[in-house]
Each structure stands twice: as structure tokens, then as C-alpha cells.
Amino acid sequence: MSQSLLRALDLLERLANGPAGLDELAAAASVHKTTVMRLLHALEERRFVVRDETQRYRLGSQLFALAAVALDQREVIGIARPHLARFNQSTGHTVHLAALEGDDVVYIDKLESRHPVRMYSRVGLTAALHAAAVAKVLLADLPPARQRAIADGIDYVPLTEHTITTPEGLLAELATVARQGWALDGSEHEAFVHCVAAPIHDARGRVIAAASCSVPVVLLDRPGLLDLVPELVACTDAVSADLGWTRPPTTPTQNERTPS
Amino acid sequence: MSQSLLRALDLLERLANGPAGLDELAAAASVHKTTVMRLLHALEERRFVVRDETQRYRLGSQLFALAAVALDQREVIGIARPHLARFNQSTGHTVHLAALEGDDVVYIDKLESRHPVRMYSRVGLTAALHAAAVAKVLLADLPPARQRAIADGIDYVPLTEHTITTPEGLLAELATVARQGWALDGSEHEAFVHCVAAPIHDARGRVIAAASCSVPVVLLDRPGLLDLVPELVACTDAVSADLGWTRPPTTPTQNERTPS
DNA sequence: CGCGTCCGTTGCACATGGCGCAACGGTCGT
DNA sequence: ACGACCGTTGCGCCATGTGCAACGGACGCG
Numbered sequence: 001m002s003q004s005l006l007r008a009l010d011l012l013e014r015l016a017n018g019p020a021g022l023d024e025l026a027a028a029a030s031v032h033k034t035t036v037m038r039l040l041h042a043l044e045e046r047r048f049v050v051r052d053e054t055q056r057y058r059l060g061s062q063l064f065a066l067a068a069v070a071l072d073q074r075e076v077i078g079i080a081r082p083h084l085a086r087f088n089q090s091t092g093h094t095v096h097l098a099a100l101e102g103d104d105v106v107y108i109d110k111l112e113s114r115h116p117v118r119m120y121s122r123v124g125l126t127a128a129l130h131a132a133a134v135a136k137v138l139l140a141d142l143p144p145a146r147q148r149a150i151a152d153g154i155d156y157v158p159l160t161e162h163t164i165t166t167p168e169g170l171l172a173e174l175a176t177v178a179r180q181g182w183a184l185d186g187s188e189h190e191a192f193v194h195c196v197a198a199p200i201h202d203a204r205g206r207v208i209a210a211a212s213c214s215v216p217v218v219l220l221d222r223p224g225l226l227d228l229v230p231e232l233v234a235c236t237d238a239v240s241a242d243l244g245w246t247r248p249p250t251t252p253t254q255n256e257r258t259p260s
Numbered sequence: 261m262s263q264s265l266l267r268a269l270d271l272l273e274r275l276a277n278g279p280a281g282l283d284e285l286a287a288a289a290s291v292h293k294t295t296v297m298r299l300l301h302a303l304e305e306r307r308f309v310v311r312d313e314t315q316r317y318r319l320g321s322q323l324f325a326l327a328a329v330a331l332d333q334r335e336v337i338g339i340a341r342p343h344l345a346r347f348n349q350s351t352g353h354t355v356h357l358a359a360l361e362g363d364d365v366v367y368i369d370k371l372e373s374r375h376p377v378r379m380y381s382r383v384g385l386t387a388a389l390h391a392a393a394v395a396k397v398l399l400a401d402l403p404p405a406r407q408r409a410i411a412d413g414i415d416y417v418p419l420t421e422h423t424i425t426t427p428e429g430l431l432a433e434l435a436t437v438a439r440q441g442w443a444l445d446g447s448e449h450e451a452f453v454h455c456v457a458a459p460i461h462d463a464r465g466r467v468i469a470a471a472s473c474s475v476p477v478v479l480l481d482r483p484g485l486l487d488l489v490p491e492l493v494a495c496t497d498a499v500s501a502d503l504g505w506t507r508p509p510t511t512p513t514q515n516e517r518t519p520s
Numbered sequence: 521c522g523c524g525t526c527c528g529t530t531g532c533a534c535a536t537g538g539c540g541c542a543a544c545g546g547t548c549g550t
Numbered sequence: 551a552c553g554a555c556c557g558t559t560g561c562g563c564c565a566t567g568t569g570c571a572a573c574g575g576a577c578g579c580g
Binding site for chain 4: 002003004021022023032034037055
């Protein structure tokens with residue numbers, strides 16, 4: 001399917017690892033260098049790649065342009081940022097914003113920790129569906145059938161001793177998350193980091209993004225982490241409010257559904 | 261040359277104008293929708309595009325990822341940013357960072373004005389080679405032959421009454437810029453905005469980027485704008501210094517060239 | 521409840537365009 | 551001056567990308 005296009009896209013991904021010359025790229029893609037060259041020329045013409053003085057290729061500025069546009073097409077990011085920044089300021093911890101794309105959870109924004117201990121992550125990477133707090137929040141809002149389908153499709157690689165390793169475990173966790181309105185990653189992804197995450201709703205009430213706060217265990221123990229939940233939820237609720245969503249009044253027993 | 265790839269890249273650019281459906285895109289590219297679909301599937305597989313619930317396509321998160329990487333591959337941006345931010349803080353005006361890519365001058369970073377009057381521009385856009393101050397700075401460092409070639413290739417659309425309209429005019433201007441070490445755009449691009457720009461050098465002394473300050477004429481007249489030059493140059497010199505470049509001692513008459 | 525329309529999708533057959541090969545030509549470095 | 555290294559080009563083959571036409575599911579209207 002679209003061999004040449006896929007090859008070109010792979011070239012871009014390869015170039016993300018750093019600039020490279022023609023042969024290098026050809027070898028990496030295991031195609032003839034002529035082929036690579038022609039693809040690169042097309043990419044260059046549209047400024048998806050540039051060649052520097054030494055004839056090596058690097059990612060080009062068209063990517064900046066498109067990313068910038070894509071960014072403000074995602075109005076969530078712009079709206080969330082000031083709120084997340086405030087939270088990031090007051091707590092000093094790493095803050096992530098993530099959204100569901102297809103069956104992947106993708107980080108779409110990130111604010112760095114002020115503490116010396118940083119965690120590795122990057123905008124555009126996908127989160128582990130069975131471990132990341134943001135993933136739990138986003139999945140928790142999906143219809144049960146879709147949850148089941150996704151849960152069954154996951155490769156449950158145990159990342160730490162706390163990692164959820166079965167579809168049933170995950171589905172149960174999602175139910176909990178849906179009920180309490182926030183999610184915990186208790187060192188399920190990295191042994192020395194734990195996170196909490198909370199949902200962001202759009203005007204129609206659907207969960208369209210999740211914000212999380214990740215903190216090294218050495219800085220804050222479990223109770224300390226959980227103490228952050230109210231502030232985090234307040235923050236995501238503020239974002240949701242900016243998007244036109246108001247938290248429905250917490251009714252002891254909810255009987256009101258859309259009257260038809 | 262690489263028809264299918266170019267089509268796919270065009271699709272991405274088209275999607276920058278906002279999400280679109282299959283037929284829309286097919287019409288825009290004037291190809292059969294089947295073709296568009298297969299390209300989009302490939303793009304989707306690599307997450308360069310996403311389809312939302314209503315089957316419309318939007319730019320995907322892979323672009324964020326690549327742009328983020330491309331961004332820190334361009335070490336200039338990261339290094340320049342704090343300096344530009346300081347300048348932006350102290351003056352309050354719009355600051356741009358631009359670099360030469362092939363024969364285009366491209367904005368690679370931007371800091372917004374604090375004043376209510378904003379100017380339109382966007383990271384990734386190309387600057388008018390015969391009008392923008394950053395373009396003058398970047399072109400001024402090129403070898404004469406290349407300057408000539410580029411100058412002859414420009415379409416000298418008169419943007420305002422001050423716009424340079426001939427290759428000779430531009431080349432003369434570039435000589436001035438090279439001599440004085442900074443460039444002025446005296447409302448040559450937009451009647452109500454003028455700018456000054458200064459070069460950023462890498463360790464080998466080559467001009468690899470240019471920073472500019474754009475300000476509405478109503479806020480600051482010509483002398484006022486020129487008063488900013490020393491501060492701007494100090495700023496770009498600081499960036500250059502971070503990149504390992506030291507301003508050569510200003511010799512009254514320079515006779516020292518590379519002794520061969 | 522059923523029809524019509526609108527879109528995305530699939531199968532197929534054709535020829536275009538992408539591919540590898542091999543030979544060319546520039547630039548360095550020795 | 552020679553050789554090694556890369557990017558580039560001409561060429562011929564066939565894989566692959568393309569358009570067409572038919573299918574099918576989702577709405578919406580009557």
C-alpha cells in the first residue's frame with residue numbers, strides 16, 4: 001500500500017534520529033540510494049527536509065509550519081496551556097496533556113518539571129495504554145465495547161511489578177477511573193515515577209484530552225501524590241469550563257437522562 | 261518526479277487549512293478519490309493524519325513529534341530563545357528568528373508582541389526575499405555569485421511604495437547590510453510596520469540565522485526603531501557567543517585574510 | 521418503514537511512474 | 551595527478567499507483 005509514500009514517511013522518521021546522508025538513509029531503508037534520492041528531492045521541494053552545506057539531510061521547516069497549524073487546530077492545547085502552566089508553576093512537577101488518536105494515546109503537550117529529576121517523554125509519543133494514567137482517563141470514557149476491543153488488543157508487557165497484565169484488570173481499573181473521575185499510575189510504567197491524571201471535557205461533555213502530573217517517588221510518596229488530585233482536577237475542570245463544559249451537579253442517585 | 265509522494269505532501273499542506281473529507285481533498289488535488297484515500301491511509305498509518313469521528317481528516321500527531329525533534333536539532337532555536345525572550349521582554353515588540361533554507365528564508369521561531377497591535381506571521385512561513393530585514397541579513401552573508409543568482413530569480417512584487425524592485429537595488433542593499441552588520445526594513449513589506457534585523461553566527465563565523473524586531477510605525481518612528489539596533493545586535497551577539505563565535509576585533513582597515 | 525443520496529471502500533485492469541542497475545562526474549584528501 | 555567517495559543521470563522493466571465502476575453502510579427525507 002503506497003510503498004513510495006510509506007518509504008518517504010519512514011525517511012522522515014529516520015531523520016528524526018539526526019541528520020543523515022544519502023547512503024546512510026538508503027541502507028537504513030534497505031532500498032537503492034537512487035530511490036531514496038528521488039524521494040528526498042520531492043520532500044525537499046516541499047521543504048519537509050533540507051540539506052545542509054555538507055549534503056546531509058535534516059528535517060525541514062515545513063514540519064514546523066504544519067505542526068504549528070495542527071497545534072492551533074487542536075484548540076485544547078492552546079486553551080489548556082495557561083491552566084497547565086499555572087499548575088506546573090505551583091507544583092513544579094512535569095505536566096502532560098494527552099489525547100486519543102485512533103487506538104493510540106498520544107502526548108500532545110508537555111511542561112517540564114522544575115525539579116532536577118526529569119522524566120523522559122516527548123510530544124508526539126504514544127503512551128502505554130495499560131499503564132499511563134492519561135491512557136486510563138481517556139479509555140475510561142469510551143463505550144464498553146470499544147474498551148473491550150482495545151483492552152483485548154493490548155500487548156501487556158509488564159513494565160514494572162505493578163503493571164496491569166490482563167484485559168480484565170485493565171477494564172476493572174477503567175471502571176474505577178470512570179467512577180472517581182481521575183486516574184492513578186502507581187509506578188506501573190516506571191518504578192521510580194508515579195502519576196495522577198484527570199479528564200478534560202468538551203462542550204458536549206465528552207472526554208477529549210487528559211492532563212497528568214508525573215512525579216518521582218523519591219520526591220513525593222503515594223499520599224503526597226494523591227494530595228495533588230484536587231488541584232489537578234480543579235485545573236482540568238477549569239480547562240473544560242473554558243471549552244464550554246460545566247460539571248454536572250453531583251446527584252446522589254442519577255435518574256435523569258436525556259428525556260426523549 | 262515522485263508523483264504520489266508529492267500528492268501526499270500536498271494533501272498535508274491542504275489539511276493545514278483545516279480538516280477535510282475525502283471528496284474535498286480529491287477535488288482540491290484533482291485526482292480520483294480512490295487515490296486520495298489510499299494516500300491518506302498510508303499517512304494515517306504513520307499518524308501524519310488522523311480521522312475524527314465524522315471521518316474527516318486532520319493533521320496528526322506525528323507532525324508534533326517530528327517538529328519537536330526538528331526543533332531541537334536546530335540548536336540555534338533553543339540557544340537563541342532565552343536571549344530573544346529577554347529582548348522581547350524588555351522591548352515588548354514582536355521578535356522573529358529566521359534561517360536560510362535552500363533559496364528561501366523561513367521563520368523558525370517567533371515571540372509575540374506585548375502590544376495590542378500584532379502582526380501576522382507564522383513559524384514555517386517564508387519571508388519576502390526583497391523586503392524582509394531578516395532576508396537581507398541572511399542573503400548579505402552569501403557569496404556574491406549566489407546573491408546574484410537569487411537576486412535575479414526574485415519576483416519583485418512591490419508590496420509598498422518603499423519596496424526594492426530591482427536586482428541591483430537589492431544587491432546594493434545587501435552590500436550595505438553586510439558592511440553595517442544589521443538590516444532595516446523601512447516599511448518595505450507592510451506600510452505600517454518596520455523592522456530591524458541582525459545576524460547570528462555559528463562557531464565558524466558563518467551567518468546561520470537572523471533575528472528581527474518588528475514594530476508598528478504608529479508605536480515607534482524610524483529614529484526610535486533605529487535606537488533598538490544596539491540592543492538587538494547585543495542580543496544576537498550573545499546568541500552567537502553561546503554558539504562559540506566571538507566578534508572579531510573591529511580593525512580600521514582589515515588586511516588580514518586567511519594566510520594561504 | 522422504505523427509498524434515495526452521500527461517502528467511504530473494494531476489485532479489477534491498464535500503463536504510468538517508481539525502481540534498481542550501471543555508468544558518469546563532481547569534490548576531497550593524499 | 552590519482553583514487554575514493556557521493557550525489558546524479560539514462561535506461562529498461564515491471565511493480566505499483568491510478569481511474570473506473572460497482573458495492574455497502576449511514577443518514578435523512580418522505
